[in-house]
Amino acid sequence: xxxxxxxxxxxxxxxxxxxxxxxxxxxxxxxxxxxxxxxxxxxxxxxxxxxxxxxxxxxxxxxxxxxxxxxxxxxxxxxxxxxxxxxxxxxxxxxxxxxxxxxxxxxxxxxxxxxxxxxxxxxxxxxxxxxxxxxxxxxxxxxxxxxxxxxxxxxxxxxxxxxxxxxxxxxxxxxxxxxxxxxxxxxxxxxxxxxxxxxxxxxxxxxxxxxxxxxxxxxxxxxxxxxxxxxxxxxxxxxxxxxxxxxxxxxxxxxxxxxxxxxxxxxxxxxxxxxxxxxxxxxxxxxxxxxxxxxxxxxxxxxxxxxxxxxxxxxxxxxxxxxxxxxxxxxxxxxxxxxxxxxxxxxxxxxxxxxxxxxxxxxxxxxxxxxxxxxxxxxxxxxxxxxxxxxxxxxxxxxxxxxxxxxxxxxxxxxxxxxxxxxxxxxxxxxxxxxxxxxxxxxxxxxxxxxxxxxxxxxxxxxxxxxxxxxxxxxxxxxxxxxxxxxxxxxxxxxxxxxxxxxxxxxxxxxxxxxxxxxxxxxxxxxxxxxxxxxxxxxxxxxxxxxxxxxxxxxxxxxxxxxxxxxxxxxxxxxxxxxxxxxxxxxxxxxxxxxxxxxxxxxxxxxxxxxxxxxxxxxxxxxx
Numbered sequence: 001x002x003x004x005x006x007x008x009x010x011x012x013x014x015x016x017x018x019x020x021x022x023x024x025x026x027x028x029x030x031x032x033x034x035x036x037x038x039x040x041x042x043x044x045x046x047x048x049x050x051x052x053x054x055x056x057x058x059x060x061x062x063x064x065x066x067x068x069x070x071x072x073x074x075x076x077x078x079x080x081x082x083x084x085x086x087x088x089x090x091x092x093x094x095x096x097x098x099x100x101x102x103x104x105x106x107x108x109x110x111x112x113x114x115x116x117x118x119x120x121x122x123x124x125x126x127x128x129x130x131x132x133x134x135x136x137x138x139x140x141x142x143x144x145x146x147x148x149x150x151x152x153x154x155x156x157x158x159x160x161x162x163x164x165x166x167x168x169x170x171x172x173x174x175x176x177x178x179x180x181x182x183x184x185x186x187x188x189x190x191x192x193x194x195x196x197x198x199x200x201x202x203x204x205x206x207x208x209x210x211x212x213x214x215x216x217x218x219x220x221x222x223x224x225x226x227x228x229x230x231x232x233x234x235x236x237x238x239x240x241x242x243x244x245x246x247x248x249x250x251x252x253x254x255x256x257x258x259x260x261x262x263x264x265x266x267x268x269x270x271x272x273x274x275x276x277x278x279x280x281x282x283x284x285x286x287x288x289x290x291x292x293x294x295x296x297x298x299x300x301x302x303x304x305x306x307x308x309x310x311x312x313x314x315x316x317x318x319x320x321x322x323x324x325x326x327x328x329x330x331x332x333x334x335x336x337x338x339x340x341x342x343x344x345x346x347x348x349x350x351x352x353x354x355x356x357x358x359x360x361x362x363x364x365x366x367x368x369x370x371x372x373x374x375x376x377x378x379x380x381x382x383x384x385x386x387x388x389x390x391x392x393x394x395x396x397x398x399x400x401x402x403x404x405x406x407x408x409x410x411x412x413x414x415x416x417x418x419x420x421x422x423x424x425x426x427x428x429x430x431x432x433x434x435x436x437x438x439x440x441x442x443x444x445x446x447x448x449x450x451x452x453x454x455x456x457x458x459x460x461x462x463x464x465x466x467x468x469x470x471x472x473x474x475x476x477x478x479x480x481x482x483x484x485x486x487x488x489x490x491x492x493x494x495x496x497x498x499x500x501x502x503x504x505x506x507x508x509x510x511x512x513x514x515x516x517x518x519x520x521x522x523x524x525x526x527x528x529x530x531x532x533x534x535x536x537x538x539x540x541x542x543x544x545x546x547x548x549x550x551x552x553x554x555x556x557x558x559x560x561x562x563x564x565x566x567x568x569x570x571x572x573x574x575x576x577x578x579x580x581x582x583x584x585x586x587x588x589x590x591x592x593x594x595x596x597x598x599x600x601x602x603x604x605x606x607x608x609x610x611x612x613x614x615x616x617x618x619x620x621x622x623x624x
Contacts (some may be wrong), residue, residue: 039217093177307321436492436553450483474540476489552618
């Protein structure tokens with residue numbers, strides 16, 4: 001006769017049944033799910049539901065027989081439990097482990113004390129958990145022995161086993177308990193550690209070496225970038241961790257006062273792509289593990305995951321850990337001296353054993369490395385923004401429209417983002433027409449920027465009253481004598497005559513100007529002179545040039561000539577002349593872009609000095 005259930009017990013049975021059915025539904029969608037086992041478990045649940053319905057109206061019976069049976073089973077357990085040759089787990093009706101014998105602890109490669117008190121199912125992979133819970137509930141309910149295929153998550157690797165479940169009554173316990181006897185498939189148990197001490201020592205050394213290698217590689221990856229880049233550092237770190245220590249790596253970072261998801265890296269393959277997208281959209285909200293680690297600034301290790309929703313819940317109600325197949329999770333803060341910047345979270349499916357304290361220590365150290373890189377990146381970015389603003393103030397925002405001329409300029413900075421370059425150029429009106437200047441200050445940085453501003457604005461201001469480049473450059477030289485840097489420059493003063501444009505070039509130790517005639521002839525100006533700011537007795541090189549329709553004047557800094565390829569060969573004057581000749585028929589803007597592209601291709605983007613180029617061409621009278 002079936003046992004009669006009290007109303008409160010019946011409600012608990014129904015509630016537990018609902019929970020197990022939901023777990024079965026989630027398990028059927030998990031990777032590597034055993035659909036046959038899930039179906040068998042569902043049939044078991046149906047059988048239990050039917051048995052529960054049949055209890056109404058029945059009388060309680062058989063209590064004396066049950067007491068006698070419980071006493072007999074208790075005595076048997078007392079004598080054989082610890083020394084049984086098979087792994088044994090003693091479970092309560094909620095599937096929590098009450099006690100394990102030595103063989104069971106050996107099977108999981110851990111201590112009996114660690115296993116006790118934890119849910120039995122956390123030591124199994126995700127696809128078998130829900131069916132196993134249903135089988136356990138059936139054993140508790142009807143007392144019939146059952147068998148279940150289980151994949152235990154051993155410390156080194158998963159262990160396939162068949163578990164026999166049997167209900168027992170123990171005196172003094174208000175509810176029945178379950179004995180789970182595990183038989184590894186293949187008929188053999190893992191060998192004890194004692195006979196394999198040497199091999200175990202080798203494995204321990206190999207593990208330590210591997211973790212040290214991960215840290216070393218992380219340092220190289222994070223610090224190898226010549227310009228600190230936060231996004232690059234995060235992705236490199238996550239990719240390394242997902243490839244070496246875990247199945248999934250998630251990095252959350254503080255942005256604008258809110259913890260936001262930055263990177264999700266998982267196993268390679270098309271199947272993981274939808275999972276990654278779902279995790280990227282899952283915010284680290286309060287109550288989730290990454291948020292707790294971030295706010296409390298402490299690392300947390302869950303070798304065996306009990307709460308599958310610890311990383312959040314998906315929009316469809318499913319737990320994030322279930323979507324990833326995560327059975328082991330650790331999370332550490334990304335720290336720097338001024339506070340916590342975010343969290344690194346790793347998950348594993350148990351294929352290589354659960355995470356341990358060594359894994360936690362390695363990732364903690366990596367979290368500190370990453371914190372320093374992120375801080376440096378943000379500081380670098382702020383300084384770069386200041387440098388860009390300062391650099392922009394040293395160059396004209398746009399060139400003025402000069403009647404009768406097509407004028408264009410380009411500037412390419414070789415500074416690594418946080419230094420202000422020393423090149424400058426300008427186009428301005430003079431007392432007698434228009435002036436053009438291009439210069440280069442020795443050095444970089446804030447001090448060089450101050451000299452650059454003095455030189456550029458000094459030339460522009462003095463040209464309002466002095467037309468001759470020699471006079472303007474001479475007065476600027478006097479202003480720069482007290483500075484600790486010198487300046488090279490070339491200035492062109494232009495006057496419009498009846499037969500074209502008359503240019504006067506003043507050169508102060510700068511690369512000479514280049515004249516490109518409409519007929520294709522290219523001529524290099526004389527150049528010469530001494531740089532500004534070195535001697536009181538200053539005299540620039542002076543040359544007069546006339547430009548006709550279609551003629552072009554090209555000014556450039558020495559960064560053009562000094563650009564080097566991988567073999568350290570300079571770009572040089574001859575390559576520049578050939579390049580200008582090849583693009584002489586193009587508008588000056590396109591000509592300068594061609595020069596810029598050729599330079600960057602030649603040096604593979606690695607400029608050693610700033611580059612400034614300025615060109616002006618006399619337009620046909622029909623276009624004036």
